Amino acid sequence: MEDIKKIIEALLFVSDSSLTIDRIKSVLALNSTKEIQDALSALSDEYEARKGGFYLHAVAGGYQIRTRPEYTKWIKRLIRTKPVRISKAAMETLAIVAYKQPIVRSDIEHIRGVDCGGILRTLLERKFIRILGRKEIPGRPLIYATTRQFLEIFDLKDLKDLPTTEEIEKLGNTADT
């Protein structure tokens, strides 16, 4: 019984979704539902008694270890502070600006094939890119380029440090590992 409890704890710990009793039964190759139920409630009692950072949550017919809501504030601070996180769409846009700078929005959108207004604003706010000026063509569109902070974040001395496209291609395709 002691052991089953520990195994279940390890399973709950690594699982990214809630675990049903049936699932636990099949992993442990056990027949008895009761044994698992007892282990789960013992775990839950333990977590309640120690009042730590997490608890056992019963959801959607299963069980899950969750952090206590009172610590969400801190978790958000952890996730939001460095290391810098960026959405995939923003990364693509940033890559285009980095390699094709100075570049105007319509050219970026031509390459990506979608509207980039919102993303460009976010990148500007986060100081990854800056406005260099306006291009003297009809509409006088804004010209974008990367910032010093961009270099710092990507650990580059200068733009010359960016791998060239030939180098990227020379690396070839992912080898089978």
Add this chain to the structure above:
Amino acid sequence: MEDIKKIIEALLFVSDSSLTIDRIKSVLALNSTKEIQDALSALSDEYEARKGGFYLHAVAGGYQIRTRPEYTKWIKRLIRTKPVRISKAAMETLAIVAYKQPIVRSDIEHIRGVDCGGILRTLLERKFIRILGRKEIPGRPLIYATTRQFLEIFDLKDLKDLPTTEEIEKLGNTADT
């Protein structure tokens, strides 16, 4: 103190990389290193005392909650994820980068005697290695080094934690005979 311990536990529970004391300090907006260290060792002691499914592990200059190795068998039955499996060729390339970093591709290939482009790309993709910059020699080749994630995956506190090649050889020789 009690509260800091709980918050740190919650942070450790959600972080996908090992947390350094500095990182915890900045999230908690605390100045005292000692308070955090005390909380961490209290947590570690607790986990050791209850001998549950997980423990506090010091790795890559920080701390991380990991499942105890005795439950690996069960976890693998639960999560049928792709195993980390790294090919022999990739492991050799990674070893060269780890021991000779910072290093350029041609030096790696000189040692292995074969093209390593595809493998380097895979190692970059898996975030075992990263591009450090360029070497100021003709052609300005890219320089490679290992990542923090490399330390975490291979259970190293820091690069100095890697045994020297002489130490490995001694181990190897005794194993051979």
Add this chain to the structure above:
Amino acid sequence: MPDEIYKVQLDGVFEGPMDLLIYLIKKNEVDVYDIPIALITDQYLKYLEWMKSMNIDFAGDFLVMAATLIQIKSRMLLPVHEDEESEEDPRLELTKPLLEYLQVKSAAEHLSARSILGEDTFIRTIDKEDYLTAGEDEIINVDLFELIDAFKKILENISDDQRLDLTADRISVKDRIAQIVDLLEKQASITFGELFSSDVNKGEIILTFLAILEMVKLSLVRIVQHVHTGIIRIFYL
């Protein structure tokens, strides 16, 4: 020999010439410091022949090594003169890299034997989205490789003629533009003299000049020459 090779084949094709050499040295139980070069060269070449006969593609590196082996073998055959005692053993050319490669192999084995995260021990995998309020899509950690990868994916979708301007030269010009803009952001205008004074070599001067031309073309700057002093000044627009 062919039978043995066949057996080796089952263990996987040799990764490279070094791998094959080490296999041959281990199989013959010879000392890396005293390699019987004729024997090893012979077996090495036989293996290449066998690969050819089996239509197995092998990298040019195997041929380079074959040439090296043959060269060392022939140098070994040359008579050694008494007075040339100090001359290096030609086999050292092979011994040094072999030893280094053996070290790498042990280091790789050591790494594989360590407790590996995701294999021997696990951490929690959580969905960060639970804690993020903004409706951002897939979130990735910023890392130079991610940036390159994002760009590589874009490249795959654009035509060849659009990629021509992505050479290192172009990037240098862009870099220079960024530097000039940095200066102009600080002081609004700058003289030609100031811009070129720090440039020591011709290449750098050309680079600066190209950067200015590009900036004029982009209407980032305006260039004005003073009627009396002749000083050329660049203004940030």
